[in-house]
Amino acid sequence: MNLKLARQTRVLVIDDQVLAKGYLKYSLEELGFQNIEYADRASNALSAIRRHHYDLIVCSYDLKNEQDGYFLYDQLKEHNELPPSTAFVFISADTTADIVHSIVELQPDDFLAKPFTVRELDRRLGRLLTRKKALKPxxxxxxxxxxxxxxxxxxxxxxxxxxxxxxxxxxxxxGELLLACCHYEEAREFYQAIINVQNFTWAQLGLIKSYISLDQDEEAEKLVIELALKQDSMLAAYDLLAALQIKHHEFEDALESVEVASAISPRNLHRHAKALDLSRLTHDYESQFEAAKKIVKIAKNSIHDKPEIYLNVARSGIDFAMTAEEEHTKRLIKQSTEYLKQLKSNFPKADIDDQLKVIDARMLYLEDEVDNARALLNQLNNDAWETESIEGLLDKAKAFHEVGIQDHALKILDMIERRCNNDPAQSDLFLQYVQQEKVEKTEIKLSPKALNNNAVIQYQRGDLQKALETFRQAFTIMPKNPSIALNLLQATAINLKESSSDAAKESLNSTLIHNCLKTIESGRLSEEQEQRYQRVKSVLKDLT
Known part of the structure; x- marks a missing residue:
């Protein structure tokens, strides 16, 4: 270690373990560091970083008192509170694969696994601080x-x-600056020139970003698929692949890519939030519920641990219950209620009365107490839409639509869309979801729960055309439900059998039938449903 450089360096150590902090203090002083400050909580560290400029921050990944080091660093990066001239080093005793992936993904300046020697600290910090000094201008x-x-x-x-x-x-x-300055063509040429000399992973990822920015998506897709097969680039590649798929509105594929990346690095909340938005767009209520639960689990004791995320789990559970088989409804309501109990325990002073009334109303509707649900919704304050949370408004719109007050639901969705358009921080995916909700709730007046029941009654009465249309509406908003897919497939097969027109028979190869078969094959059927499915397949085969 350059002794002069060490003495000029202002250091912040963030660790809540007394022994670890003591060893780090001894090691840094041995290397010549003199200007060393300490914080044992992330909140104290954040205050210190906002007050002073530090040349070096050494942070434990495993802070326990409050939020851990991961979320501290994530917040500093997200809000641009960590100057690039500051060297940030993580230390951790946990070196399991998901922890390492999480740290590497954040891209700190270095990562040291405990225990480490003074010699190793000397080598790593010396190299890092020399680099920072050289590029300081x-x-x-x-x-x-x-x-x-x-x-x-x-x-x-x-x-x-x-x-x-x-x-x-x-x-x-x-390369990063070329992209940040929107010099995309120059960035593409630069990255290609680097790759021609040496095939660095960072250059390949930069080239993909350049291709995407230049709308050269075919070239981007070819390269990103290659990188998705390599261990060191897999995570970044799946993120870029998801970005490409979202760009082309291939939302189901994008959800799959995001879920693969989430499995590799499970602590990234932004990725789980993206999975939540994508699962909404694709009507994948089970994935939506799972993503919401993961957000609560990961955010615990962090800056992201807020009442809204618990409310979102309960709301997602109700969305799932509204579209699931009847035997699963009670289980989903119970799980949603448990998260509300956690919310009340963790945030006893939270002002969420109206939001809880909406959730209670939706639960009453699930229990067929429509009048009580409507009465509860009539107690809500409708004068605070401008300041109410967007997620709260969205849940309110769903509740009003479910009890049959469609006009009110659509007005709320209009308000949400306006607020999203005026808020650059709101994700494009969420805005697309709101627009999709507006279209569907305008065209489909019944709730998910009522659609299938009505279609079955229409079918039993012999009104096949009405039943077919209602089953189609049900499948539009519940495309993952195998029972609805089977009912729609059966009604379609009978309609085709009774029709003599060639146009009707040509529809055998339609996307709708393909999607029904896909849902049924990937779902679970009862014994009776399985027998019915085999009969329907036989009818379709004969018609073909």
Whole structure:
């Protein structure tokens, strides 16, 4: 360690373990560091970082008192509160695969596994701080948001032979700055030139981002699929693949890509939130419920641990119950209620009375107490739509639609859409979901729970055309329900059998029938339903 550099470095150590902190203090002082401050809670660390500039932050990944180091670093990055000139190092005794993936994904400057020696600390910190010092003029321009000037300074840096040991990092930074400055064509050429010399993973990922920004999606897809098969690039590749699929409105494929990435690095809340939005768009209520539960589990004791995430689990559970088989409804309501109990225990002073009334009303509706559900909704305050949470408004719109007050539901959805359009922080996926809800709730007046029941009654009365239309509506908003898929398939097969027109028979190869078969084959049927399915398949085969 350069002794002068160590003495000039202002250090913040964040650790709540007395022994670990003591060893780190001893090690840093042995290396010549003198200006060292300590924090044992993430909130204290955050306050210190907002007050002072630190050259080096050494943070335990495993903070227990409050939120852990992962979410502290995530918040600092998300709100641009960590200057690029500050070196950030994670330390952790846990080196399991999901922890390592989580840390690598955050891209701190370094990661040290406990226990480590003074010699190892010397080597790693010496290299890191020397690198930060060499590129400090570039980092300072980035901190001032003068990215074009930073790019020019970096170009000058790369022309100096004395800086050659830092060229790999500087080249990577150059690519990031080209993308940040929207110089996409130049970025594409730059990354391709790097790959022609050496096939760095970071350059390949940068090239994919350039292709996507230039709408060269075929080239991007070819390369991203290659990288998805490699261990060191799999996580980033699946994120980019999901971005491509979302761009082309291939939401089911995108959900699958996001879920694969989430399994690799399970602590990324932003990814689970994306899975939640995608599962809504694809009417995958089970995946929506699972994503909401994961958010609560991962966010516990972090900055993201808020009443809204518990409410969202209860709401997702009700959405799932509204579309699931009747025998699962009580179990889902019970699970939703448990999360509400956790919410009340963890946040006893939360002002959520109206939101709880909406949830209670939806539960009453599930228990066929429609009049009581409607009476509860009539008690709500309708003067605070502008300040009410968007998720709360969305749940309210669903509740009013379920009890048959469609106009009110559509007005609320209009309000949500306007607020989303005026809020740049709101995700495009969520806005698309709201727009989809508006279309579906305008065209389909019945609730998910009522649609299938009505269609069955129509079918039993012999009104096949009405039953077919109602089954189609039910399948539109419940495409993962095998019972509804079977009912629709059966009604379609009978309609085709009774029809003599060639046009009707040509529809045998329609997307609708294919989707019904896909849902049935991937779901679970009762013995009676399985027998019925075999008979329907036989009819379709004969018609073919």
């Amino acid at each position: 570039v980092y300072q321009l980035i901190e001032q948001s003068t990215l074009d000037k930073a790019l020019l300074e970096l170009e000058n840096f790369l022309t100096e032979p004395k800086n050659s040991e830092f060229f790999p990092l500087a080249l990577k930074l150059k």
